Amino acid sequence: MTTTTMIELFIDGIARGLVFALLGAGITLVFGLGNILNIAIGVFAIIALIATVQLLAVSSSVAVAAVGGLAFVAVLGLAVDRTLLSLVYRKDGEERILLGIFVTLGLMLFFEGVLFVEFPEGFTLSHGIPSLTVAGVSVRGSTQIIILISSIVLLLLFLFLNLTYLGKATRTVFQDETGALLCGINPRRIQTLIFVVSVVFAGLAGILQGFETDLRPAAAFELTVFAIIVSIVGGVRNIRGTVVAGLLLGLVITYANFFIGAFVAKMILFGVAVVVLLLRPEEIA
Amino acid sequence: MSRLFTSSVDARWAAVALAFLTVLPLYVMETAGTYQARLLELFLVFALITMALNIVFAHTDQLFLFTGALAGISTYTTAALVDATGVTVWLLFPVGVLAAGGLGVLVSYVAARLKMSIIVIAILTLSLQLAATEFFQGARSITGGTTGISFPGMEVPFLEEAAGLPPQVVNYYLLLVVLAVSFVLYSRMMRSRYGLAFDAIRQDEVAAESIGINVVKYKMIAGFTAAVLIGLVGPLYATAEGRVTPSAFTFQSVDVLVLIMLVLGGMRTMLGPVVGAALVILINEQLDVFGQWETAVYGLLLIVLFLYFNEGVVPKVEEYAERFELKERIRRQLDRNG
Numbered sequence: 154m155t156t157t158t159m160i161e162l163f164i165d166g167i168a169r170g171l172v173f174a175l176l177g178a179g180i181t182l183v184f185g186l187g188n189i190l191n192i193a194i195g196v197f198a199i200i201a202l203i204a205t206v207q208l209l210a211v212s213s214s215v216a217v218a219a220v221g222g223l224a225f226v227a228v229l230g231l232a233v234d235r236t237l238l239s240l241v242y243r244k245d246g247e248e249r250i251l252l253g254i255f256v257t258l259g260l261m262l263f264f265e266g267v268l269f270v271e272f273p274e275g276f277t278l279s280h281g282i283p284s285l286t287v288a289g290v291s292v293r294g295s296t297q298i299i300i301l302i303s304s305i306v307l308l309l310l311f312l313f314l315n316l317t318y319l320g321k322a323t324r325t326v327f328q329d330e331t332g333a334l335l336c337g338i339n340p341r342r343i344q345t346l347i348f349v350v351s352v353v354f355a356g357l358a359g360i361l362q363g364f365e366t367d368l369r370p371a372a373a374f375e376l377t378v379f380a381i382i383v384s385i386v387g388g389v390r391n392i393r394g395t396v397v398a399g400l401l402l403g404l405v406i407t408y409a410n411f412f413i414g415a416f417v418a419k420m421i422l423f424g425v426a427v428v429v430l431l432l433r434p435e436e437i438a
Numbered sequence: 439m440s441r442l443f444t445s446s447v448d449a450r451w452a453a454v455a456l457a458f459l460t461v462l463p464l465y466v467m468e469t470a471g472t473y474q475a476r477l478l479e480l481f482l483v484f485a486l487i488t489m490a491l492n493i494v495f496a497h498t499d500q501l502f503l504f505t506g507a508l509a510g511i512s513t514y515t516t517a518a519l520v521d522a523t524g525v526t527v528w529l530l531f532p533v534g535v536l537a538a539g540g541l542g543v544l545v546s547y548v549a550a551r552l553k554m555s556i557i558v559i560a561i562l563t564l565s566l567q568l569a570a571t572e573f574f575q576g577a578r579s580i581t582g583g584t585t586g587i588s589f590p591g592m593e594v595p596f597l598e599e600a601a602g603l604p605p606q607v608v609n610y611y612l613l614l615v616v617l618a619v620s621f622v623l624y625s626r627m628m629r630s631r632y633g634l635a636f637d638a639i640r641q642d643e644v645a646a647e648s649i650g651i652n653v654v655k656y657k658m659i660a661g662f663t664a665a666v667l668i669g670l671v672g673p674l675y676a677t678a679e680g681r682v683t684p685s686a687f688t689f690q691s692v693d694v695l696v697l698i699m700l701v702l703g704g705m706r707t708m709l710g711p712v713v714g715a716a717l718v719i720l721i722n723e724q725l726d727v728f729g730q731w732e733t734a735v736y737g738l739l740l741i742v743l744f745l746y747f748n749e750g751v752v753p754k755v756e757e758y759a760e761r762f763e764l765k766e767r768i769r770r771q772l773d774r775n776g
Contacts, residue, residue, distance in 0.1 A: 190557065240745055250557050251501075252744060255697070259740030262694065266734025374690070378568055385561060416576025423569035430562045434554045 160290045162407055168296045168365075170403020171303035175358040176376060177383030177395040178310065179351035185327045185390040187344045189241060189253035193233075193261040194355045195376030199268065199276075201226045201356025202363040206276045215278060223356050230352035233260065234345045242341065261373060268370035275367035278360065295364035306357060307396055310350075314392065323347060327390060355380070382426040388433070448625040448708055455709055456618055463607045475606035479678035481719045482613035486671045487692065488699040488711035489620055494664035496705035497628070497636040498657050500546060501556050503693050504563040505668050507570035510687030512538040512669035513676045514574065514581055517589045527590055527673065535669035541566075542665020543658050550654040567689050574684035586683030589676045609677050616670060617712070624708055627663070636660065694736070701743050704750025713751050 176194065183191050205215075205222030212218050237260065241252050282294030314320040325333040326340045333340055359376070362368055379402075387398030402422060409418035443449035459482075466474050487505050494500050502508075516534035520527050545566070549559045574581045581587065591605075598608050627633060635656045638646040647653050676682045685691060695718060703714020721739070725732045 190561075237741065237745075247556060254557070254560065255744040256741050258694070259737045259744070261737065262690075262740060263734050263737030266731060266737055269733055270730045378564075381561065382565070414576075416572050419572045420569050420576075423565045423572070426565040427562060427569075430554075430558055430565070431548065431552065434552045434558045 157289050161292075162411055163404065164290070164292055164296060164300075166404035166407035167400060168299040168403070169407055170400035171299060171307070172358045172362055172399075173379055173383045173403050174307060174396040174399030175303055175354045175361075176380035177387060177399045178307070178392060179354040179358075180380045180384035181387065181389060181392055181395045182347050182351045182354075183344075184384065185392075186323065186347050187238075187242060187253075187330075187340070188250050189238065189257065190250065190381070191348075191351065192254060192257040192377055192381075193264065194351070194380050195373040195378075196261050196264040196268070196370075197226050197230065197352040197355040198359025198362070198376050199368055199370055199373045200229065200264065200359075202276050202278070202359040202368055203268070203272050205278065205360050205363070209278075215280060219278075219360050222360060223353050226352050226356040227349050230349045231345070233352075234348040238344075238348065239341075242344065261377065265370055265373050268373075272370060275369040276363055277367040278363040280364050298364055299361045303357070303361060306354070310354075310392070319343070319346070379422075382422060385426055386429045442622050443625045445625055445629045448621075448629070451709055452618070452621040452625070455712060456614070456621070459614055459617070463610055467604070467607065472604060472606055475604060475610070476678060477719060477723070478610050479606055479613065479674075481715055482610060482617060483671055483675045483678060484695060484699060484719070485712045485715035486613065486617060486620065487668055488696050488703065488715050489617075489624065490664035490667040490671075491696050491700050492705060492707075492711050493624065493627075493667075494542075494546075494660045496700065497633075497640065498660040499556050499640050500549060500657060500661060501560040502542070502545070502563050502661075502664065503560050503689065504567035504570065505696055506687040506689055506692030507567040508538040508542060508665050508668040509672035509675060509692065510570055510574055510684070511541060512672035513589070513682050513687070514587075516673050517587050517676065517682045518580055520590060521587065527592055531592065531670075531673045534673060535666055538669025538672065539662050539666040542668075543662040546658045546661025547654065550657040564689065567693065571684055571688050574687065581682075581684070584684060586681045589673075589680070589682045591677035591680070592673050593677065606678070609674060613671070613674055616667075616674070620667060621708060623663075628708075632656065632659065694740070698736070698740055698743060701748055701750060704752035704754070707750070707752040707756075710750050710752040717751065 176198065179194050179197075180191060183189050201222045203222075204225040205218045208218035208221040209215065212221070237256055238253075241249060241256050244252055280294055280298055282297060284291050284293045285297060286292075312320075314324055322333065322338045323343050323346075325336060325338055326343050330340050333343075355376075359368065362376075383399045383402055384395055386402060387394035387396070402425065405425070406418050406422055409421050413421075443452065463475065463478055466478060487509065491502060491505055494502050512531075512534035514534075515537045516527060516531045519525070519530045519533060523530070545559075545563060548554075549562070554562065575584055592609070592612065593605055594608055594612070597603070598605055601608075603611075628636070635646070635651045638649070638651055639653055639656060643653055675686065679686055699714035699718045700711060701714070702717055703712065704710030722732070725735055
């Protein structure tokens, strides 16, 4: 085992971790804000990728198509939030949590079912960025894009949450929905905004993953599961924790994949989730 | 019969349901082929798993999202043991059942001790479900990977010969025996101190504890009963399928269906799971019209059911029956006929 391979694996792990972090943040934001565990998040990632690939027929630029793909899931997310989720938000407490799980589970099956029929094949994107070799360590073009773009986007999320009025309002709702209401913040508006942000994050994760491997609609549920595990390990209401957990699990699964094999690597991932739930069950109320 | 049930209402409904389900295959055999007979098997398999989920989720708020994994663990354990020892499946399936029961009771114990909320149990069991599926698919030396392993099945050749019934129908009657036993068990359980304790725990755990109910114990009982029931159904399910394959025990192919069946039929009722399973299997057959749109329709069904129809069919029917005093009329009619 050479150091070069170890470093290459490390970089791959970071890239995978950043995609995980984007997905996990999507879960954390929505669950933290409104106690809805969005089981459908993985399918939004796939939809964004498919929309991007379709748009490439119109525009030859991948960047333009990707923006179009993200815009598409944003609109879709807005529609879902205003219609279905509004019905869920009417309930509160545990009832809302349960209803949220089942409604988004149904939504995932619905979208997945439509995609099975319309777009059953796998999708990839090409980027045309050459791989980079520094001191014998080569980094693929797709890995460069993933690291660059997702770092920027996650940084923007932190800046938004910490510096803008809306971001601060969002954190207020995170802490106390009723309290926020008393401060003159309309939680429902923030919830809508953040839901759209979360599906755009998921969409971005899907598009970025599309540079690396080909994704089929059947992979949607797996993406959701990764997102939930990352979010749990990071502490469901903690964005910073989610990003760290994403990076950590990305490294773990990459190394485990390389050294032990794919199925054990996934079992390790689920094992980590189980252990975290056993150690800190009170965190996800 | 009513002595078995402690409640004459339960006894009467169970008798009606079981009588109907006993003659059903005779009618199906008369009018249709083995495909429909196989549907009957699947119907009872899912009705029983739904009954198990009813006990553990609807009565004690432990959302087990690994019913597929429990059935799979029991089945794979049994099949692997039969393969390794060559002993008959009839001696070995209790080991599989106990493996599932053990896991169920362990999860209930840990969840109750750590005071896990419903969503934590849901995510915990979902993680276990997915890990189990990965194992079934990945550990090829034990499970045979995605192609699975062949399973001799819980067949009763002498019965098949004696009664001249096809194997599917014999398996159906085996499942029906399990269903009859679980009706008795369920009715006795819910109309005794167990049912009272379950109700108390579900409504307010702290209050239940304060009046001396051992919350951990009752949750473990519910978890164990459900897991054992699912474990019992697993090998019979595999007998219907003919092989043990991972795809039969995934979250999407078992848990999603079972949840729909439970909510559609009606939670916390004896017949709800059976009615729900029957309806979903029937709807599924009609979905052949939609063909490949099946998954999408399931998704819509799940959304609509949970948003607008979460009381279920059986409680609705009971409500209407009460409103029109149907029970009174039927009872009078029955009394008149002796």
